[in-house]
Amino acid sequence: MTDSAPRPAATYLDAASGEPLHPTAREVVLAALERGYADPRRLHGPARDARLLLDNARAVVAECLGVRADEVSFTASGTDAVHRGLLGLLRARARSGDRVVLPRVEHSSVLHALEWAGASAETLEVDRLGRADPAALAAAASAPGTALVALQSANHEVGTRQPVAGLVAALRAGGSDVPVFVDARASAGREDLPPGWDVAAASAHLWGGPAGVGVLLVRHGTGWVSPFPADDRVDERTAGFENVPAALAAAAALRAVVAERAEVDARQRRLVDRIRAAAAAVPDTEVVGDPEDRLAHLVTFSCLYLDGEALVTALDRRGFGVASGSACTASTLEPSHVLAAMGALTHGNVRVSLTAATTEDEVERFVAALPEVVADLRAEVGL
Template sequence: MTKTYLDFASGAPLHPAAREVLIAAYEHGYADPRRLHGPARNARLLLDNAREACAEALGVRADEVTFTASGTHAVHAGLLGLAAGRRRVSKRLVHSAVEHSAVLHAARWHADRGGEVVEVPVDATGRVDPAAVVAAAAPGAAVVALQSANHEVGTRQPVGEVAAALAAYDVPLFVDACASAGRSPLPSGWAVAAASAHKWGGPAGVGLLLVRRGARWRPPFPVDERADERGIGFENVPGALAAAAALQAVAADRDAAARQHALVARLRDGVRASVPDVDVVGAEHDRLPHLVTFSCLYVDGEALVTELDRRGYAVASGSACTASSLEPSHVLAAMGALTHGNVRVSVGRDTTDADVDGLLAVLPEVVTDLRRRAGIP
């Protein structure tokens, strides 16, 4: 059966622009860019080009961009590096209750080493109150972590407003932009940010660590004997170049956000209209354009995803960061939303109206059948 892929929030298929560049880069970018011979200088040129292209697409300086082994590593290094740079000022790390598990694990690592961690609650849409963030951080927190938008429900956070308020207390802001980078401009006011290439159609295993010039960032882990202290190990030069090519192509598609926003709006309305006892979560309008999450009462999420997959639709369920074990989502729990029977649908550059209509046609049948099996009339 032909699968309709609707899990772009977890990872997008390799963009055609990235595929072409990746093949060529493997032929010319294999050498260590820190060496002095000819092949190494070629690799260095490719790496510098990738850095320049990513910087231009994201609106940052090229010397603020470091390629990492993953978005998760960029989050860990970025957040803990800011905490390390501020350790003489404070040991308090503040984050929202709906951050990705990469942030939560970094916060736990920080706490295990004597740090203090404060979690800020969110409202029913998954959005923080800027005043609550500032109250938790001021005076004198080491760092605040606030995602640009949520990986599971798409709600955008008031990053610019929070950053402006924190500036009065000289508290730096770390932003996890993995869910939004490439789809929308980076928010303002951050000191360090992280992004992940596979979210926008670049190859998996390439992350971006963005450190603003002047930010008090220090290496939180053992360093490497390389020119850029923010990076560890031999850079994936072909991967970086392919990530940059995909990012440029996605950023140049001016109409993508509007197309995807319309498809998701159609999904939100269709699910509400056709499935009884369903909770469609997240902000209605101020959200990422490409994803929607809903939960169906009296239905097991794993069974729902499995049955939809049997009918040709690949969707996600559970927490965005622990979906392999299908644990209840800490994001939905923090929002006070239904955590079981959860489905996350995300559209991409090739998703069509027919794909959405097809899912809406089979979803009520699947939910009804699963409820019948569970003895629910």
């Protein structure tokens, strides 16, 4: 028998897994479907029209991210951009070695790419907030056989910003000239790209663009060689028929988000501060990540004695869509390697991430429901 009781209206608080499609992107993708269907590499009129749209999308993304248009490639996803970025650097640096230095809190897509390539991963410890030490990074990168350094601009799971500029400065001061790959998916569009990257990756669905559009950035002059079979496309860094309407919609959403982000950032920071305070007030609950130097829209906390899946399910019944487990393996609800690296509780964790449209009323309803849900679940297990 199924529960026939009406469910509360859903409040989506999982923007770190995917921001709802921005209204501007919706309008653009519908219009672009009428014009962007042809193969951009052909010479006839419809193809030239599609190529014009693709070039326009590339130019808009470049302008919004502060890069050159010829440094921008559209990939099949943010994960695809990560894989192409990392593996292309590794292939270009094959003579230097296959050793990659990275903090322990990097996304699993980075770890999987290195494992697939058979690269040697030198993982660095992080502090309780999730940050790597510049001196330790510089020392590790100076070892023979180091091909590159991989860093994230901000953590997908706890929101802590990684001090990329300071880490790269320490690298260069220590005499290391190895290239730096930056996973900027969590922050791109919300914040400027950190300086110091040679190759970077972003994902359109995390700024309100359509899913299935990643952005690979390869700095002009950086050695990068495609790690996959060649494809005779417009852009040699990608493969397959370009999704021109989706790329144009991603660019339109990015332009809109960049224009709105000062106001959205301030509002989200205030609302997340409210959630952080409410979660901290729940007994035996740990709020993780930097309270100040962080992404504005995201907070993670862990509740002692509870299971993350049970928390997600109970909050969903109350009408709140949140995440648990690792940000990169949440479908399996595996313990978070990010929280483990930070020395935080790895069970009973909840990640709340606000959309641009999240209201104060929705947040107040969430913080009112949270202690009740935690208390009810603990009572069920006799606590």
